Amino acid sequence: MTEGERNAQLYTVLSGWGFRYKILEDGRRQILNYILPGDLIGLQGNVMLEMQHSVEAMTRMSLCVFERDRLMTLYEKHPSLAYDITWLAAREETMLDEHLLSIGRRSALERAAYLLAFLDWRAKSTGAAAEGKAANLPVTQQHCADTLGLSLVHTNKTFRKLAGDRLIRWLDRGCEVIDIEGLRKLAGWTPPLETKRPFL
Amino acid sequence: MTEGERNAQLYTVLSGWGFRYKILEDGRRQILNYILPGDLIGLQGNVMLEMQHSVEAMTRMSLCVFERDRLMTLYEKHPSLAYDITWLAAREETMLDEHLLSIGRRSALERAAYLLAFLDWRAKSTGAAAEGKAANLPVTQQHCADTLGLSLVHTNKTFRKLAGDRLIRWLDRGCEVIDIEGLRKLAGWTPPLETKRPFL
DNA sequence: CGGAAACTTGAGTTACGTCAACTACCGTGG
DNA sequence: CCACGGTAGTTGACGTAACTCAAGTTTCCG
Structure with a gap:
């Protein structure tokens, strides 16, 4: 699913990991947020004229499709579901706010720590990893670099520092959080x- | 209105300029987005448990208050208004996405140009400035620095470059866009x- | 066994930050 | 009327965090 397309569907994620991103003409890429089970994809595309970003899967994902035309009907027939959609939109906003603070004002080391803490939280709160147990995050350093607004090389050096301080361990293809606190x-x-999270 | 407060109200902006921001313990501040007439304030606070950011006015603002308890009722009685709220939330998301791309991947000069082009667009599309006419943006360089994720000094030097290229003119207290294209x-x-913008 | 994707490391460069000083422009009150 | 203090903007010298380039591993997979 790429930017500019007019997308008639709305999706609910049932399983798997993905991410939303934007790119500049010359290829510079910024990952905006990650998509996990329970998230909604395509709300912006339904409400605005066209998609303003692209989406890519990181693992195999299963989705539940929802037709665009039915959105207004849903708002009329099921106000509580409409409320849930708003809840999800507000939560997305909260996450984006924090990302913005992070990229804008945190140092590389703080930023990296934030990203991993954030992903750990998301993984645990969607049940992708058992609560309390160390989460294994399926990201590459390239993903992280494009999320943090840093170069790949500097991202690597930053993660090595975190690993040196026994906060994380970097695996083949992903990251293990050792010391979340x-x-x-x-x-x-x-x-x-x-507040209580909606089903959807 | 500051972070952490539990705010029972939702506001619609009738006139004036303001902004949302977050700060780290040591005082580093990140401006998240600007608030103009037609925007909604406090949706996050109503849906999440507490406000995750603070709000500050840049000019005198007039607001229209809305009680929190009535939100669910509104969703039941006026689905089209509920849809409008979703529309606004999706638009906010679109703006935050673009800010994220900007801070993460654009150079200081590109970032500054983006911010001013963005504010010019917002000013014009809310009728704060006449369409076609140069908008006069009521921001200080400190605001811009905190939006761009740059230092005040470097922000100033960047704006001087834009002014040297005849793209903007910096006034006492604000900025005049000369060459929006x-x-x-x-x-x-x-x-x-x-798409068509809701009243609210 | 070869090739691609991911990760690592060092050396040199640059964009941006920090510090510090200075100007200009108020509005306030003696 | 001028003295003042506060806010906003400007500029130069210097320091440093992060970037680029380049050359490695290592791991996976066909």
Whole structure:
């Protein structure tokens, strides 16, 4: 699914990991946010005229399709589902705000710590990893670099520092969080308190 | 209105300029987005448990208050208004996405050009400035620096370059856009196409 | 066994940050 | 009327975090 396309569908993610991103003409890429089970894809495309970003899967994903035309009908017939959609949109906004703070004002080390703490939180709160147990995050350093707004080389050096301090361990294809509290403290971040989460 | 507060109200902006921001413990500040007439304030606070950011006015603002408890009722009684709220949330997301791309991947000069082109667009599309006429943006360089994720000094030097190239003129307290097309081209950005905008 | 994708490391460069000083422009009050 | 203090903007010298380039491993997979 790429930017500019007019997309008639809305999707709910049932399983798997993906991400949303934008690119400049010369290829510079910025990952905007990650997509996990329970997330909605394509709301912007339904409400705005066209998609403003692209989406890519990181693992095999299964989706539940939803027709665009039915969105207004759904709002009329099921106000509580409409409310849930708003809830999801507001949560996305909260995440984007934090990412913005991170890229704009945190140092490379803090930023990296924040990203991993954030992904760990998301992984755990969607049940992708058991609560309490160390999460194994299926990201490459290239993904992280494009999320952090850093170069690949500098991202690597930053992660090596975190690994040297025993906060994480970097695996073949992904990252294992060892000391989540350490990461959160370094980043100066704690996961947001949420009201009850909608099913969808 | 500051972060962490539990805010029972939702506001619609009738007139004036403001902005949303977050700060780290040591005072580093990141401006997340600007608030103009027609925008909604406090949706996150209503849906999440508490406000995740703070809001500050840049000019005198007039607001229309809306009680939190009535949100669910509104969703039941007026689905089209509910849809409008979703529309606004999706538009906010689109703007945050673009800011993220900007801070993460654009150079200081491109970023500055983007910000001014963006504010010019917002000013014009809310009727704060006449369409076609040069918009006068009521921002200080400190605001811009905190939006761009740059230092105040470097922001100043960047703006002086834009002024030297006759793209903008910097006034006492704010900025006058001279060559909007030049700014957009430099930033590699054009305003998004929007579907019909809701009243609210 | 070869080739691609991911990760690592060092050396040199540059964009941006910090520090510090200075100007200009108010509005306030003696 | 001028003295003042505060906010906003400007500029130069110097330091450093992050980038680029380039050359490695290592791991996976066909």
